[in-house]
Amino acid sequence: MHEILLSTYVADFFKYATPAEQNYLKIFFSGIFPLIAQQFKYAKIDPHVRSRELKDALNHLEWAGLFKPVYASAASGIPLSAQLKQNRFKLLFLDVGLVQHALQIAPEKVYAKDLIQINRGAIAEQFVGQELIAYSDPHKLEGLFYWQNEKVGSDAEVDYIVTNEEQIIPVEVKAGPTGKLRSLRQFMIMKKAPLGVHISEAILSFKDGVLSVPFYLISKLPEFFEELLSSK
Template identity: 40%
Template sequence: MLHLWKFFITLLLELVYPTTATEVPATPEIKRMPKLVWLDTGLVNYAAQVQKEVLGAKDIMDAWRGMIAEQIVAQELLTLTDKVSQKRCFWVRNKSGSNAEVDYVWVQDSMVYPIEVKSGHNAHLRSLHSFMNHSMQTVAVRIWSQPYAVDEVKTADGKEFKLINLPFYLVGKLDSILRRF
């Protein structure tokens, strides 16, 4: 644990805490279990000894069961803000026994946007739908390996929203894309 602490101090690792908020402020709940996010995917690949697997993957979602894709998205989100105090969060449903979890939430213009990192059209988005059912938000984001698209989606509870399907290479433009909606 002492070695890990050195990585936190040098800002090479970040503990990303969950939030249960669907509206601002989306404050991290530090008493809950965090995700571990590395600053650099090269360090992640080295630490997990998956360099060959990642470099040889045809689709980033195939590498390391998609976990490296979440790391890449976390890094891209970090580059979108110059606010040192803005912490990345992921969303969990605040209900006993629920395992709904959205990979990240992005706060922009007083809105909380859910972000899921998924592989394709057939990927289940149950947690994203759960977030949308509990939110006033009308826009959600899926980051994937497919082309950019915007879908009109309806949850099982009947809530309609726009799903922005964003390829990995456009994550760096997330803020400007969201301004269009």
Template identity: 35%
Template structure:
């Protein structure tokens, strides 16, 4: 399979150039490309030692005693017959969540052996980190990894020119209709494929959507199998039931009472929290949006829940992918609020990889009128409302109400339209959601 270039590659190279630095910890859901990116980075080193703590159980004993990094490296070098030399060796701890002492050792590498490049990754890592209250504060640098963004997908399929071209576009400088339509075609395909690296690599190699669908089915099976790993926290069947309800309730406020008939609110919330910690589910939390930071006025009981990838989402919903490609009707394309999910994911991917970004939405429930804005975000010190709409016909009453109440300078509508503006509403094509947020 070809290697799919990632934006984090540049961050990893910058870290590699540091003569002394903090150990890196790549965090994210399973199968999003953490280990692959690290192995790609390893080409920059003379020596590479990869230790998988799930596969190589015997190495756990090395971390049962003192965690002095020099002694650990001496033992590991002999055990794996690989030189560990500062500046020349990349030491990679994979699936590090399986060995809690190995996680604890990272802070000592920074304190006593900062000239050695040490990097770690793991899935379900957040569960392990929750058991270490003062984990590496100020001593370990985290990078948060998600599935591929739309721009990364375009680069992978050989359309880097489109990435450059649309980055220069704006409401005052819209794209030509030919380029706009070509990007919409790629956007629809990306909704179907999603950004899981194995799926995109399969498409690059084979150009076969049926084969990609099988890969997606394999990923779905793998992710569901992972629920068994949560059984120490929540019963497997409850996790499965809540996960299925999240898929069915997509696009609206998550109603806990609908998620698991025989479970209490507390039990359902626990399952949702675990799925969120595992990276499968991403919460969009209600914010009163009266000021910055948006997280200061949230209602934790009022959430919408996204899945980590649109490709996996459409397979779980069993959407008709033929309709997605052939229809120009936004409502058909947006079945299950898949376009709304795409926008939320693109906002996360466009944010800094060094912090775990949160997503917010705004909702007003009143007897006289209900109003909801799909997303609310902070940009250049301002609160900006975002709606995902079909076009000029899409009602913007909630957006206008928000702008009036919160005194925001403008709102953003993501749609299938070309770049444009309507009074104080900026219209951005869906395929440029990440460009807008990172600009």
């Protein structure tokens, strides 16, 4: 079924694009899945194809609802879109199951300890992005954002940043139950965030300003925020 769905998307290129556009759409679609949830560069799709052509292909696929950009934001205030970096973004596909299939990862292998960590991380980040979209307010079309420390020599990055009323909250995703949260804590200090969120396989807990949430409770984030932040 997954293969049929992916093949159907490719077949639709012939219905809505010119012959030249079809070629670039196929090039983009065939090369994008290993790059899901990574900082995107057109050259990573195909270094021999002009970025302009691939950008047009991405625009078509985004308009069709197949891909969702996650833009970098300085996150110094609300709205987050006011400080987004237009040329710095990651891409999410519309369905994590299709991403797994495109990467040839069997569902039962997603939580295998010997699975290449970069794939586990990308799949986890894709899943969380989907959940954040699914449970967001449909009347607010702000989109998804992440944060990078732009200081020279720093590699700090927070997977997602979300808002709750006037507050900005960092969200770090870990494929496994444990992991260091240096970037999350760095953001909390720099931006004076009221709390941080760590999404993983770990059980629900709250310690030292960090709310640990298992993947299956992402839909409850608004309720957790209301409970934890109502007194702040």
